[in-house]
Amino acid sequence: MDTRIFSGIQPTGRKHLGNYIGAIRQYVDGQDRGEAIYCIVDLHATTVAYEPRELRSYTYDTAAILLAAGLDPERCIFFRQADVPEQPELCWHLCSVTAWGDLNRMHQFKEKSAQQRELISAGLFLYPVLQAADVLAYRADEVPVGDDQRQHVELMRDIAERFNARFGETLVVPEHRIPEVGARIMDLQEPEKRMSTTASSEQGAVYILDRPETITKKLRSAVTDSGTGVLRSPDKPGISNLIDVLAVIRGVEPERVERDFEGSGYGEFKAAVAEAVVDYLAPARERYAEIRADESELERVFAAGAVKARAIASQTLADVRDAMGVGPPAG
Ligand code: ATP
Ligand code: MG
Numbered sequence: 001m002d003t004r005i006f007s008g009i010q011p012t013g014r015k016h017l018g019n020y021i022g023a024i025r026q027y028v029d030g031q032d033r034g035e036a037i038y039c040i041v042d043l044h045a046t047t048v049a050y051e052p053r054e055l056r057s058y059t060y061d062t063a064a065i066l067l068a069a070g071l072d073p074e075r076c077i078f079f080r081q082a083d084v085p086e087q088p089e090l091c092w093h094l095c096s097v098t099a100w101g102d103l104n105r106m107h108q109f110k111e112k113s114a115q116q117r118e119l120i121s122a123g124l125f126l127y128p129v130l131q132a133a134d135v136l137a138y139r140a141d142e143v144p145v146g147d148d149q150r151q152h153v154e155l156m157r158d159i160a161e162r163f164n165a166r167f168g169e170t171l172v173v174p175e176h177r178i179p180e181v182g183a184r185i186m187d188l189q190e191p192e193k194r195m196s197t198t199a200s201s202e203q204g205a206v207y208i209l210d211r212p213e214t215i216t217k218k219l220r221s222a223v224t225d226s227g228t229g230v231l232r233s234p235d236k237p238g239i240s241n242l243i244d245v246l247a248v249i250r251g252v253e254p255e256r257v258e259r260d261f262e263g264s265g266y267g268e269f270k271a272a273v274a275e276a277v278v279d280y281l282a283p284a285r286e287r288y289a290e291i292r293a294d295e296s297e298l299e300r301v302f303a304a305g306a307v308k309a310r311a312i313a314s315q316t317l318a319d320v321r322d323a324m325g326v327g328p329p330a331g
Contacts, residue, residue, distance in 0.1 A: 002034045002035045003033060003034030003035070003141045003142055004034060004035045004037065004138060004139065004140045004141050004142070004172075005030040005033065005034050005035065005036045005037065005140060005141070005142045005143075005144060005177075006036075006037045006038070006039075006134065006135050006138045006140035006142075006143060006174075007023060007026075007027060007030075007037075007038055007039075007143055007144050007145060008038070008039040008040070008041040008044070008081065008131065008134050009023060009024070009038070009039075009040060009041065009062060009066070010040075010041055010044055010045055010062070010197070011040050011041070011042050011045050011055065011058040011059040011061070011062040011063075012045050012048075012050070012058065012197050012198060014061070014197070014207045014208070014209060015062060015065050015197070015207065015208050016185075016195055016196075016197060016200070016205040016206060016207050016208065017185055017195065017205070017206040017207075017208070017245070017277065017281070018146065018184075018185035018194065018195035018196070018205070019146075019197070019208075020069070020208055020281070020284075021179075021182040021185055021245070021248050022145070022146030022147070022179065022182060022183050022184070022185060023144060023145060023146055024065075024066060024069050025069075025179075025182075025248075026144035026177060026179065027066065027069075027071060027076075027144060028069060028070040028071060030076070030142075030144060031070075031071070031072060031075040031076050034141075034142070035077075036075070036076035036077070037076065037077040037138050037140065037309065037312075038066065038071060038076055038077070038078050038079075039078075039079055039080070039081050039084075039134060039309070040059050040062050040063055040066075040079075040080050040081060041081045041131075041134065042055060042059050042080055042081050042082050043081045043082050043087070043088060043130060044081070044127060044130060044131070045058070046123060047112075047121055047123035047124040047126075047127050048112060048115075048116060048121075048124060048198075049116060049117070049118065049119070059080060060292060060295055060298050061292065063078075063080075063298050063301070063302070064288055064291040064292035064298065065208055065209070065284065065288060066078070067287075067291050067301075068283075068284040068285070068286075068287035068288040068291050069208070069283075069284040070284075073301050073304065073305060077305050077308045077309050077312075078301060078302075078305045079302055079305030079306045079308075079309045080302045080305075080306065081134065083302055083303070083305075083306035083309075084137075084306055084309050084310050084313055086137055086310060086313035086314055086316070086317045087130070087133050087134050087137050087313060088130065088133070089317060090133035090136065090137050090313070090316070090317055090320060091126070091129050091130040091132075091133035093133075093320050093321075093324060093326070094129050094132055094133055094136070094159050094163065095126070095129055096324075097159055097162040097163045097166055098129050098132075098155075098159055098162075102155055102158065103125055103126070103128060103129070103155075106128055106151060106152070106155070107148075107151055108127070108128070108148070108151070108152065109124060109125055109127070109128075111199075112124055112198075113125075115198065115199070128152045128155050128156070129159070131152055131156065132152075132155065132156035132159045132160070135156055135174055136156065136159070136160055136163075136171045136172070136174070136316070137312070137313040137316050137317065138309075138312050138313060138316070139171065139172040139312075139316060140172065140174050141172060141174060141175065142174060142175055142176075142177045143156075143174050143175070143176050143177060144176075144177040144178075145176060145177070145178060146178065146183050146184060146185075147178055147183035147184040148184065148194055149176070149178075150176060150178060153174065153175075153176035154176075156174065157173050157174065157175075160172065160173045160174070161173055163320075167320075167323040167324055168323050170316075170319050170320060170323045171316070171320075179248075181244050181247050181248055181253075181254060182244055182245070182247075182248040185241065185244070185245060186237060186238075186241040187199075187200045187201075187204035187205065188203065188204050188205070188206070188218055188219070188221075188222040188223065188238075188241075189201055189203050189204040189222070189223050190204060190223070191222075191223055191237035191238040191240075191241050192237050203218055203221065205218075206218050206219065206277060206281075208281055208284055208285065208288075209285055209288060210281075210285075212278045212282070215274060215277055215278050215281070216274040216275075216278060219242075219270055219273050219274035219277060220267075220270050220271065220274055222238060222241075222242060222270060223238045224236075224238040224239050224242070224266050224270070225237070225238050225239055228265065228266070230243065230257070230258055230261035230262070230264055230266070230269045231243075231258055232244075232254055232258065239266065239269075242269065242270065242273045243257050243258060245273060245276075245277065246272065246273050246276055249276045249277065249280045250276065318330060
């Protein structure tokens with residue numbers, strides 16, 4: 001059987017180069033490698049402060065970015081999380097085999113709860129359980145994500161194993177798929193931090209929809225370290241990050257980029273990275289406006305995707321209910 005691939009992406013704000021390299025690029029590849037299932041996780045977006053009037057629009061924005069980047073609803077199952085109620089129901093069932101202490105150790109919860117000004121919601125705490133349900137509902141083998149999601153994938157593996165041990169072999173224990181280079185693109189202004197939708201400044205992140213001039217300006221003013229030499233090193237996080245970016249875009253090893261720029265100054269190197277990033281993001285940016293403009297078509301894509309997604313998720317849920325003894329006996 002084909003490898004089944006599942007991943008979700010948040011409809012919060014604009015997607016950036018880190019999302020593209022760490023996640024979206026792998027989603028597009030996944031369509032050729034196996035049975036690919038991708039979801040815009042609008043239910044996850046409500047776990048932090050958000051504006052209800054904007055969420056639907058952000059969901060369309062993110063969907064249009066993914067379609068513009070090359071997701072093809074004929075070659076993958078592409079849907080919106082809230083259209084598949086099996087996922088939140090499975091989340092509840094998985095809560096019974098999730099340790100409170102494990103959730104309490106999640107880095108993302110610590111980081112995001114520190115960013116909240118008012119309420120730290122129970123939803124934010126349970127986020128990794130819903131994420132586990134997203135993946136386990138499809139009995140996915142593989143989860144393409146960036147490095148920041150490593151801990152959450154480990155947790156969902158533990159949850160699946162504990163479920164199977166407690167209720168009998170029901171769920172597939174998934175593996176993460178984290179790229180070797182580009183799994184953690186760093187903020188351009190604070191290269192010791194991850195480029196992030198919610199935590200990066202305007203200048204710290206390159207957005208997929210940024211204009212070419214803006215991208216060039218941001219990369220030229222990226223913080224680099226004192227010293228010279230286009231070489232990766234732990235004390236040169238800024239330059240190391242740009243080397244990784246260029247290596248991914250050119251499809252070569254970072255060492256190759258170092259060799260190609262031997263003897264070059266930072267200015268020349270940054271200009272080359274800027275040009276490469278502009279070209280890399282251009283196809284998605286150029287296709288975006290037309291796709292985003294047609295909301296009824298996006299709704300149609302979501303509806304068709306949800307039918308396919310529910311066909312899989314409802315079977316898993318029926319098996320889970322049966323194994324747990326909740327609801328009527330399986331007929
Ligand atoms: P937030 O910071 O608000 O969580 P985000 O930028 O992480 O937002 P998500 O939608 O949560 O965006 O993440 C989508 C995917 O992008 C995930 O698989 C995540 O691991 C990956 N990703 C996020 N940031 C980076 C990054 N800087 N480098 C590589 N991959 C990343
Ligand atoms: Mg994130």
